[in-house]
Amino acid sequence: MADCGVSLLEDPPEHFFMSTIATRRGPYRLFQGIWEKAAAFSEDMLEAFGQLPPSRWGAAAFDSAYALLTLSDLLAHRAGLKHNIVAEDKSAQKLELPKERQLSPLATRVLISWADLERLELTENDLAPFFLDPELSDDFLHAEPGDSELERQPLIAFAEGILVVAPHNLSTALRAHLIETAVANGASEQLRRLLLDAQSERIALSGFAQLWKQPVEIVDGHPIRQLLFESAAGCPLHILQIVDGFDGVPPARFGPTSASPSMEAMIGDSVAFAHEMMAKRAEFRKGLSIVLLGGWGRSGSVALASVEIPDWEVIALEPADASAIAFAGIGMPVDMYRLHEQLRMVEAQGFFPRAPNGWMNLCALWQETDQNLIPEHLSEIEPPLDFNYPGNLLLSIRTEAAQKEGRWAFPLPNGRYEIVSRLDREDYFETAKPSYIATSGLRRRELLGVVVGRRPVWLEAIPAKRGGRSFDTYETWKAAIHWLEVALPKFDAQYPGLDRKPVSILLEIDWPPDRLGNSVDDATVLTSITTTMDRDKRSAILHMAPEWQHGLHRANNFAEMVLAASMLEIVSTLAGGVAGREELLAFMTAVVGSDDIRWRHSFVADRPLSMLKAHGLIDDFNEIPDSASALARCGSTFLSRDRSLGFHIVGADQCFSFLMEHHGALMDRLISNIRGFDRVALVDASIRRLTAALAEEQMWQISARAMRAAYGAKKDFDQSLKRRSEINAVIRGASILIEMGSCEAALSDGVHPGAADIDDLLAQALLIFQTAEIVPPFRAGFLDAEIKISPTGNLLYDHDFTRTALVSSVHAHHFEHRQSADKAYRSLFETGATDTALTPALEAAVQAEYALSFDQFASFSGACAKLAIDSGNAVLKKRWSELLSALADLEGYVATDLAPALKQLTLGSRSSWSSYPKGAGPSDFDVSRFDRHFSLIRRPIVALDATDDPYLLVSPVLIERAALHNLAGALQGGLQGRFWSSPQMRSFVGAMAERTGLDFNVRAAEAARQSGARAFDSVPLSDALQHKGTDTVKRLGDIDILAFSQDGLHAWVIEAKDIRFCRTLGETTSRLSEYRGQTDSRGRRDNLRKHLDRVDYVRAHAADLAKRYALPATPTIHGLVLFDSPQPMKFMPRHASPDAQFMMLDELASFEWSPGKEGR
Secondary structure (H helix, E strand, O other), rough: OOOOOOOOOOOOOOOOEEEEEEOEEEEEEEEEEOOOOOOHHHHHHHHHHHHOOOOOHHHHHHHHHHHHHHHHHHHHHHHHOOOOOOOOOOOOOOOOOOHHHHHHHHHHHHEEHHHHHHHHOOOOHHHHHOOOHHHHHHHHHOOOOOOHHHHHHEEEEEOOOOOOOOOOOOHHHHHHHHHHHHHHHHOOOHHHHHHHHHHHHEEEEEOOHHHHHHHOEOOEEEEEEEEEEEEEEEEEEEEEEEEEEOOOOOOOOOOOOEOOOOOOOHHHHHHHHHHHHHHHOOOOEEEEEEEEEEEEOOOOEEHHHHEEOOEEEEEEEOOHHHHHHOOOOOHHHHHHHHHHHHHHHHHHHHHEEEOOOOOHHHHHHHHHHOOOOOOOOOOOOOOOOOEOOOOOHHHHHHHHHHHHHHOOOEEEEOOOOOEEEEOOOOOOOOOOOOOEEEHOOOOOOEEEEEEEEEOOEEEEEOOOOOOHHHHHHHHHHHHHHHHHHHHHHHEEEEEEOOOOEEEEEEEOOOOOOOOOOOOHHHHHHHHOOOEEEEEOEEEEEEEHHHHHHOOOOOOOOOOHHHHHHHHHHHHHHHHHOOOOOOHHHHHHHHOOOOOOOOOOOOOOOOOOOHHHHOOOOOOOOOOHHHHHHHHOOOOOHHHHOOOHHOOOOEEEHHHHHHHHHHHHHHHHHHHHHHHEHHHHHHHHHHHHHHHHHHHHHHHHOHHHHHHHHHHHHHHHHHHHHHHHHHHHHHHHHHHHHHHHHHHOOOOOOOEEEOOOOOOOHHHHHHHHHHHHHHHHHHHHHHOOEEEEEOOOOEEEEEOHHHHHHHHHHHHOOOHHHHHHHHHHHHHHHHHOOOOOOOOOOHHHHHHHHHHOHHHHHHHHHHHHHHHHHHHHOEEEEEEEHHHHHHHOOOOOOOOOOOOOHHHHEEEEEOOOOOOOOOOOHHHHHOOOOOOOOOOOOOOOOOEEEOOOOOOOEEHHHHHHHHHHHHHHHHOOOOOOOOHHHOOOHHHHHHHHHHHHHHHHHHHHHHHHHOOOEEEEEEOOOHHHHHOOOOOHHHHHHHHHEEEEEEOOOOOEEEEOOOOOOOOOOHHHHHHHOOOOOOOOOOOOHHHHHHHHHHHHHHHHHHHHHHHHHOOOOOOEEEEEEEEEOHHHHOOOOOOOOOOEEEHHHHHHHHHOOOOOOOOO
C-alpha cells in the first residue's frame, strides 16, 4: 500500500458492498466492491447476452460467466453475507493493513479447492478464461486504475485449487468475458442492441418511462430509443436512451475514461430535433431532455454542456439510477423537470448546492431537506452562498429502491427461473410481503405472480374470455395473491412434510353477464370453483364459474375463503399431500378467525359514483406530487416580501399584515396561471380529479372493516389517516380550481392543461388554503406572533397549536370514523334501507328551496348519472337549455319545470374572481371557509359563462355529494343562515338544530344514568332550584344535564353540545374563541362563560338544589362540558376553572361521579 501511495479511505459508502443479482439461472450474491452499480450492469449484460441466438461459443461463455457467479455466491456464503450489504463507514480514516493473525483465517475464504469445485459441479475449464497470467503480476502497480488484467482475470490457479484474488472484480471479469466473446464472434452490435433492450426493461419496470414500447432507431451508428411528450402544456419532456458501444474491445477496459465524439454529436442532434419539433407550437414555454446513459460499466464521459439551446435543458442519468429514483418514490420524468426548475429558482436566489454524484445525489438532498434543497432551519444564511453537501446521500435512495423493487429470481415447476419484482411496492400496510410479479410477464401484459413460502407458488391469470373485464381480472388475481400471503405461512407450519418444489396455478375466470347479480348460498359458492391438476407438471387450472362472483355480494368473506382453500388444496396435492378442500376450508377459518377479512368488495351499483365507476368512467386517484408542492412553496413569500426586509416577522399586527399580503400574492399567482388555460378543459380536468378523490375516499370507507380485521386497528388508523390527508388535499385544491377556473380561465385561445399542469395548480391552490387558514389563529392570538422565512422563501411558524388543537381532534375524529365505517359495512349489502327520515316538514323545506319534490331532488343526481353513462363521459357538457331538455325526457321529470332547481344548484360564472354577485362579498368566496352559499358543495353544477344560456359542466358525483351533505346538514341543524335561499328551509334547519340539541341532552342523560348517575335532561334553572323565573335566572339559561352521584353528595351541571367537528384551523379558532370563558367589551358572554356562570349560580344555591331533589346533604357542585364529536377544547384547555372540563360523550361510560374515588 505504501508503494501505491494509498494511506486513507476517502469517501463513505455510496452503494452496496454486496448485492444479489437476479438471473435466468437463479439469484447470485455478487461483490460490487469499488465498482458502482456492478450488480445492475452484470444483470443487464447477462440478460442481453442470454438473448443472443443460440451458439456453441455463446453457451460456453455463458457457462463460464455463471461459473464465476457460483464462486461469488460461495465466497459470500463463507463470509456469512446476505443480501444488500453496506460496508462499514471508515471514510477519511487511516488505511491500515490487518495483522497476519487476522488475515490468515480470512485468506481461507477465498481459497477454493479442486474438491470444492467438483462439489459445485464446475470444472477448471469453466473458469479458465479468468485465470491470471503470473507473468502479468508485475504490471499491476503501473496500470491505470481499473485497467489491469486483474479486472478481467481475478483468479489464480495453483496445485491446491483456485485463489480468488479480487472478489470485487468478479463482476468486471464476467462482463468483460461476455463482451469480448461477442466481439470476437461478430455479435457486438447485436449485443449492444440487446443491452439497450435490457436497460429499457429496467427503466420501464420502475415506471420511470415506458421506453420499451418505442422502436429502436439507429442514429449515426448508435442504437437509441426516445420518447417525446407533454405532461404540462408547452413544457415537453424528451427521454433519450442510449447505450455505450464496444469500441476498443478487446480488451474490455473499465477504468480509463472513454469519450465518444460521435455519441455526443448524436445526443446534440437528437435534443436539437426535439426542440425544433416542439418549439413550433404556439404554447411552447421550455423543454427538458433526460439522457439515459446506458452501458456496461466502463468509465466514460459525455459533454452535455455543449448542448446549448435556449429554453431547453439537458440532464443525464444512468438507467439504474433513473430506476432507483422511481422505485424510491422520488419521482418520474415530470418530477425531474420540476426539480430542475426548483434548482434554477434556488440558484436564482443566490444559493448554489454543490456536491458530486449528479442528479441522484441531488434527489437525495431534496428528499433529506423536505423537498427544499436548502435546509429551511438555516433561516439566517444570506445569498450568495455555495451549499456543500455530502456525496453519499444517494445511498438512502438505493437502499429504499432495492427494498421496494425486491428484484429476485425464483424457479418455475419446469426448472426455469423467472426474474421477479415486488408486487406491492407502495403497499400501505406492509413493506416486505412475500409476493412478486414476473418482470417478463409485465411486458407481455400477463399477470404472473408468485408467493414464496416453503416453496414458490406461482399464480397466473388467464385472460378473460369476455371483453372489458381486465380490471376485474386483475383485482381477483391480486386478491388470490393476498390470500396466499395470508395462508401459506400457516399452511407450511401445519403440513411440514410436503415437498418444497414449485407449484403453478392458472386462474380461469368466467364472468357473469351482469356486474351485479344476487348473492348465492354456501353450496353454490363451493361448487363454483373446480380444479384440474397435472401432477407431472406440478400445475393446475383453477376455474371460477360466474356464481363465484355472485358470492362476493355477501357480507362475509366465504367466497374468498373457498378460493383460498381451493388454492391450498392444489398446493397440498401437487406437493404430495392429501388434505382436501373441506379440511382446508376449516383450516382457513381457524387461521383467519374472522369473516370480515377480504380483498374483493362487490355491491349493487345504485349510486352515481358507483354507477359511473362500474362503467369505467372514473379516473384513478393521484395525490398531489411532492415535487409540485415543493415548486409551489419555493420562493412563495418573495412574491410579496423582498428578502432585504429580513427573515423574521414579529408582532400580531405585523404577522397579520404579512399574511394578508402573502395570501393576496398567492391568489394573484394562481389566477395568472389559470388565465392561460382553456376554461372548459381546466374545469373538466379539475372535476375529474375531484371525483377520483371521492371514489378513493369511498373505497377506503367500504374496506375499513376488512382492513381493520386484516391488519389491526392501529395500522389501519395510521395508513387510512395518511391516505385521508392525501384525498383531502386533492378535494380542497380541486374545489378551488373549479371555482376560480369557472371565472378566470380563458373562454377562447387557452391551452389545454396536461396532468402535470393540474398537479401544479392543485399544489398552488392548496398552498392558498393552507395560508388562509392560519390567519384566524394568528389574529385570535392562538399562534405566537412570530413568523420566519426560510432561505428559499417558505413560510415557517410554530405548529404546536395545530398539533394540539386540530391534529388531536382530527385523530380522534378519524378513529371514530373508521369505527363507524367498520360497523356500517354489513349494511352496504342491504337494500331498501334509507338513512333519511322523511317528514312533511322536510318535504316542504326541500320543495321551497329547490322547487322539486323530495323524491325528485333525491333522484336528480341519478338522472344526471344516466345521461352521463349514455354519453360515455363522467362530466356532462351542455348548455342550460340542452340540459333542461335532456332531463325533461327522463322518468320522474316529465312536465316538471327544472329551471328553479338548476338555478339553485348552479355556481354562476362571474366576470372575474374579484367581482361579486349582488349582496355578496369577499367572505362568500373565501376559499378557506367551508359551507359557503357560493361554493361547490352548495352549487355543484358549474357555469362557465354568464350568458342567458350558460355552458354547464355537470358531474352527477358532485351533485350527489352536495345533496347528501346538504340534506344531512339540514336534518342535523348544522347548515344554517345564508347557506340556504328560502325562509322555509332556514326555519326548518333552525327547528332541527333545536331538536338536535334536545335529543343530544336525552342521549347524554341516558349515558349518565347507564354509568351510575341519577340524571335529568333539559332542566330549567328555575325548576332545579325552585326559584322564580326572573330575568337573571332566564339569562342564565337551562341546565342541559343535571346529574347526581349515587350517594347524592355531588351534583354535576353539564353543558351538552352536539356541535360539528372542526375541519380547519379557521373553524378550530372560531370554536376555541367561543369557549374562552370571557365576556367581551359589549358585555356578551361566550359559551363557556355562560356555562361557568350557570355553575356558579347553582353552587351559590346548592342548598336549594338539595332540598328540591331530596339529597342527604348539600352537594358539592361541579361543572362539565360534554360533546358528541372531538373538539379542540378537550385537547388544549385554556381556562383554569375546574368547571371547564371537556369530555366526549362515550367517556361517560367510565366516569367517576364522586371525585376523589379510585378510578376517577
